[in-house]
Amino acid sequence: MIVAFTPYSKRLRELASTRGDQVALVVETPDATETYDFPTYDERVDAFASGMMDAGVKAGGAVIVCGPNSSATVFATAATWRLGAFSVVISARASAQDLAAYIEILGERYPRVTVVSDHLTPGAGAGHVPLDALHEGRCDREIVDHNPVPARAIPSGGTTGRSKLIVDPAPVGYSDEPMLLSPLGFDDVDSILVYGPLYHTAGGNLLHLAIAKGYRTVLMDRFDAMRAQHLIEKHAIEFLFAVPTHLQRWLNLGDGLRRDAFRTIRSMYHTAAYCPPALKERWLEFMGPERVWEA
Structure with a gap:
């Protein structure tokens, strides 16, 4: 059976063009509420993607997003997929040692690893872009949508206590099945x-x-x-x-x-x-x- 599937970035374009001012994402903190409709959500993903391109992110690479539950973490992850890169989101409380371990793991498979973080800076061999700087950016160029497969992994200490990544083999996107x-x-x-x-x-x-x-x-x-x-x-x-x-x-x-x-x-x-x-x-x-x- 053939299952109709729309890659995540293409699906965002569709929703941005058909859902008008319908709300896509609301981020609630004790001090503030952020609201993004589908067109704005898609625009923010493009803005993050543009800034990440300037930092060297491209198809076939990997991105580690180190951030809290925030709109910036969401947009950086979506922008990673739009650019065709593999994403790993890690805790905002991750240590420099944790980060180094994940960079080493990803470096065995991906030619370039970029870290998106405000408080962790990687050593030599990995790119870096601050998360807050991406939130302040805009996009004035066309961003070509990609569909990385696999697209993401979940960090885990496992039973050994050593850092590892659990890869999700499925693509990210939408199906009505x-x-x-x-x-x-x-x-x-x-x-x-x-x-x-x-x-x-x-x-x-x-x-x-x-x-x-x-x-x-x-x-x-x-x-x-x-x-x-x-x-x-x-x-x-x-x-x-x-x-x-x-x-x-x-x-x-x-x-x-x-x-x-x-x-x-x-x-x-x-x-x-x-x-x-x-x-x-x-x-x-x-x-x-x-x-x-x-x-």
């Missing part, structure tokens, strides 16, 4: 809240998948139970991903946990760790079994 999350209600929503770190699979992959689907995607700088509940209500969120730790932290709010704040949730999917039966029972009662999924 059923996918892994389809049975969990992901195809039946139009808004999603992401609070997992962008250097984790559930954070980064889920965010870009939702953007490619054309959903209104809300990104938190970090998980906080009370703020997350507020944002679910504020943005009428319909899809959530959670791990048992998130579920327990919400319950820890006690009387502050409000059932009506979750009324717009159509599907809450939890996985990644063992969920104690008592915790699962509390959420089945709180949400209703028809809205809670586990995989």
Whole structure:
């Protein structure tokens, strides 16, 4: 069976031309809210790509994005793919030793590695561009879209404690065919809240998948139970991903946990760790079994 697939960068162009002022990305921090519609999102990706081209990023290379849950980290990752390079997002708290290890790993496969970071500067042999500088840039040239395969890897310390990269072999993009999350209600929503770190699979992959689907995607700088509940209500969120730790932290709010704040949730999917039966029972009662999924 042939599955219709649109690469991520091409999909962004399509959404920018067809979705007008529809919101693509909202970034929420305790102090500010950033909102980007689909045309602006696509323009920012071009601006980041232009700045990264000036730093030597091109098809066939690799980019390490070291940043927090922020619009800059999102745009830098998308720009990496637009330029045809391989992306690795690492924690903003990563050490110079961590960075050196990832550069060494990538250097075995890619002819040039570029680091996008405000606080980590690589040694000789790798390029560098500050994340904040990219956010200030503009694009005055045509950026040719690419489709790197593979496109990304997730960093992991693994059981040995040594830095390693887990490569995702799939391309990044959009398909209207059923996918892994389809049975969990992901195809039946139009808004999603992401609070997992962008250097984790559930954070980064889920965010870009939702953007490619054309959903209104809300990104938190970090998980906080009370703020997350507020944002679910504020943005009428319909899809959530959670791990048992998130579920327990919400319950820890006690009387502050409000059932009506979750009324717009159509599907809450939890996985990644063992969920104690008592915790699962509390959420089945709180949400209703028809809205809670586990995989």
